[in-house]
Each structure stands twice: as C-alpha cells, then as structure tokens.
Amino acid sequence: MEEQDSRHRTVCVTGGAGYIGSSLVKKLLEKGHTVHATLRNLDDHSKVGLLKNFPEANTKLRLFKADIYNPDEFNLAIQGCDFVFHVATPFQNSTQSSQYKDTTKAAVASVESIVKTCLRSGTVKRLIYTASVMAASPWKEDGSGFKDSMDESCWTPLDLPNNYYRSNFLKDYTFSKTIAEKKLLNYECKENKLELVSLACGLVGGDTVLSYIPASLGCLMSQPLNDPNSYQSLEFLQELLGKVPIVHIDDVCEAHIFCMDQWSLQGRFLCASDFITTKEVADYFCRYHPDICIADEFLGRHGSTVRWGSTKLNDVGFKHSYDAKLIFEDSFQCLRKMGAFE
Template structure:
C-alpha cells in the first residue's frame, strides 16, 4: 500500500510528528509535511536529513493561525495526520482570542480541506489524554475507570495547563463532528510520551514524565498536575504511539476515539521504577507522594482491533532516562 500512498503530517518538526515522518518514509510512504516557517533552518534540516527525504518528502509552510495554508499540503493525499497545535497564543491575531479558538478553528478548516480534496479517506487527529479526565463534573472525585467515554470537565479550574486542556478538549470534540461527513475521523488521545527523540532537546512530555529523575520542582509540579487531572499518569513509548498512528491509517475498519497508553501509574510508582532501573539516580523524598488512588485503566479499544503494544512501563521509563542523559538533562 505504501508505495502508492501519499500522506500529510501537520506540525512536521514536532516531537511526535518528526518520528512519525521518519517511520512513514522508512515504510515507503510519500509525505507532505507542514512547518510553521520554512525559514527555520533547524526544523527544515531535521526533516530533510531523514532517510528517503530527498525522494519522498515535500515540505509546505502552514501556520495554525492561518489554517487555509494547509490546503496545498492536503491536496492529493489519502490520509492526513493532524499533529500541529498552538502551544502559546499569538497575541497579534485578530482572528482568534486564545489557543482554544485557534485549535478549534484549525481543526474545522483542515477537516473541510480534507473533504474538499476528494482524495482524503481518513483524518487522524493526535489528541491528548488530558482531554479524557475521569474527574466528576462537580469535582467530588473520580470515576472508577478511565476509558474513551471520559471527557475532561471544562467547568472546573486547573492549576496548570488550563489553556492546553481547554484547547485539546474542544478541538477533539470538534474534529469528531466530521466523522462520516465525507471523511472518516480517528482521534488518538495519547498519554505522556517518552522513550526517544529525533530532536536535540528533551520534549515537554518526556521531561514531565521523568521530572523526579531530573530533580526539577517545576516539572514535578507538572507531573502532579497531570496526576491530579487523570487520577494517575498514563504513559506510552514513542514507538508504540507512532505504531498506533500507522495502525489507525492502515486498518480499514477503524474510526472514532481511542486512548493510547500502555501503563497507568501513580507518580510514586514512576519514582520506584526510575530508582529500580537507574540505581545511580537518587530522587528527593519531596518528589515522592503517594495519592493512594485506585482508579483503573479501562481502555482496550485499540487492542480489540488487533493493535499490540511493544513497550511496557519499564521500557518507557528506562529509555526516557537514557535519552535525557544523552541530551545532558540528567548527569
């Protein structure tokens, strides 16, 4: 299939997107990748340096704040992976007042571009597990199980990541509205992702995941905020996350929402794994707090379709620490 299939990946130089593009090129796909600016030499060189990029990768300039830019990149593609999202609000925008409006606006225009193309079969949206909180809407506690029916309540206030939570939740709900309206839509709500990176720095997701090992109070606060939002911390290896994206493209019978994580741990359990797998690392006691929560992970939708995770919690944590050491974040 790959030899005759052209796909589009938005946000091409991002942590997940660059790894996805690398894998797609290795498997024979032709890739249209978007970047916010083709004048950013570091990001352009990252992608152009990938194997098979000379013959099967084409770069396009497209900005979430000008989402009609994505039309050219989408034309002629059979599948679109939408990973681009605004992390910070562009305050000079006259079109959107915050990142939520920008994210939702981009989803609408990209989905409509997919429909107009007459070639796109499926739009695969990279969502976030932060949009799938088991918190009860009255903040009285958590549901017993986390699965695809969970949606983060937007009526509550959150200590950190409130703009990100709102943007990803509203954008995922918006993209779901287009399923069956001329295209199929798959939404992959990914947990904290670690393991390895093509970038020259540790991604925000991986840094939060191993915050205790990095001895960083701000990152640890972020880890605890994820834990408080989701009851525990869902984690996944980048290899599995990328395989889930490709599975969502190649499986003819897939659509709808899927949670992507292969472990659901308390932050205190992550600390235990770090010290077991990397005994040279000492975690300060202030970074180990057991919440005593017993919420269960209830999502098996991907596995029920035949997807298999390769990397367990030990592999996710071990590889993330090795990666952070290589990049100089842990000495």
C-alpha cells in the same frame, strides 16, 4: 480488523518538526510513503535540516509552510493526499495573532479548516487527529470523585474551579485539546465522505530525533531531573486523571500508522500502555538508578483507585510493544545521551 493493501501512499503530517510529528515523519518515510510535512517556518534551518536528513527524504518528503494560527495555509499540503495526520497543536497563544483570542479558538479553527480541506480534496480517505488523554478525565459529572475506570466514554469537565489548575498554560491546553477533539468527532455524524479518527495519547516518553528535550519527555522524567516546573505538570496529570497514562513514542507512531492502515476506522481511541502513579515513577528510578538522587519533594504520591479501562484500540488489533519499564529506560538513556544527568 481488515487492513488495506500495503501500497505506498501520500500522507500529510501537520506539525512535522515536533516530538510526535518528527518521529512519525521518519517512520512513514521508512515504510515507503510520500510525506507532506508542515512547519511554521521554512527558514528554520535546524528543523528543516532535521527532516531533510531522514532516509528517503530526498525523494519522498515535501515540506510546506503552514501555521496553526493561519489554518487555511494547510490547504496546499493536503492536496493530493490519501490520509492526513493532524499532529500540530497550539501550546501558547501567539501574541502576533489578532485572529484568535486563545489557544482553544486556534485549535478548534484548525480542526474545522482541516476537516473542510480534507472533504474538498476529493482524495483524503481518513483524518487522524493526535488528541490527548488530558481530554479524557474520569471525573464524575457531579464532581464527587473519579469513576471506576478511564476509557473512551470519559471527557474532562470544563467547569472545574480555576484554582484546580496549577497554571494558565495547563488550563488552556486542557481546554483546547478537549474542545477541539469534541469538535472533530461531531463531524462524524454529519459527514460520511471522510472517516475521522481521534487518537488520544498518554504522556509520551522514549527516545527522540530532536536535539532538545521535548516537553512531554521532560514531564515524564521530571522527578529524576528534579525539575519543579515539569513536575508540576506531572502532578496535575495525576490529579486530573487519577494516575498518569504513559506511552512510548514508537508505539504512538505505530498506532497512528495502524489507524491509517485499517480498511475502515473511525471514532475515538485512547492510546497508553501503562497507567501509573508519580510515586511508582520515583520508586522505579530510586531502585534501578540509585546514582540519581531524587529530592524529597519529587518522590511522588499515590494516585486514586481508578483503573485503565480502555481496550478499544487493542480490540481492533493494535498491540503495544513497550511497557512502563521500557518507557522509563529508553527515556532515561535518551536524557543521559543528551547530558541531562551530568
């Protein structure tokens, strides 16, 4: 796949203070790009300070207030940009918002608004959407079990019984990411002025520039942490997908930038370097970190026989740098540095 020239660009990152967003902003600045990053609240000094302390931030970073529940607020941040990374996503419905009744409505509205803003801008060449593998379940349409493999053709069925979901949050998040991603990709056939890329990421681990444990990292490490709430989410992922796709935060950021750097690119790409079971996670820490005591209820289970069948991102030239062991080790050292195992 041919890459564009390496000139420095102006890009927008929505949700710039989140787990993926903050690491992506940092990496883009390091590569010399000018970054427009959005935050819900510019009066949050901890988040603003985090971003402003990145190298090159003084001259290359502009911060904009924009809330996913008020999608028109993203207009100013997108103006003059060459590429947009739509990373922000609603996790829980805002009780102060009367505009949207749930997270799905908010997620779809933000996608629609940002696509239209990119089209109106006259400058944005490509919109890269941070999707989730939770929207790519390999369940067969007739509900009889899993397909042989999980790839870009898989979509999570929205007619699963309510008791399948372990919490309202997991149901709402799965619905919002699935419907919003489908909405984005439907624009592909209607508009040819803007390239649309959906990057469906696995469960993200590794280090973080944040001062707290991000939900994704906490979920991946829920077994050595003996955290019942996060472990519930991890088990749900395995039930939904057969096994758990995992990916390192550095690979996630590099994959986003890779998708920007290509001369032309559009469509859906799954992004994960390993496809593991909850039992394999527990077995790893029991073997290599025996000082960490994992309670019996967190020792995990064997998954299904479904295989990771996605090669689309690799086929266009992207290479993951981190395997499962490196993801586990970097995640472990990150949490140890934060004092999680004291």
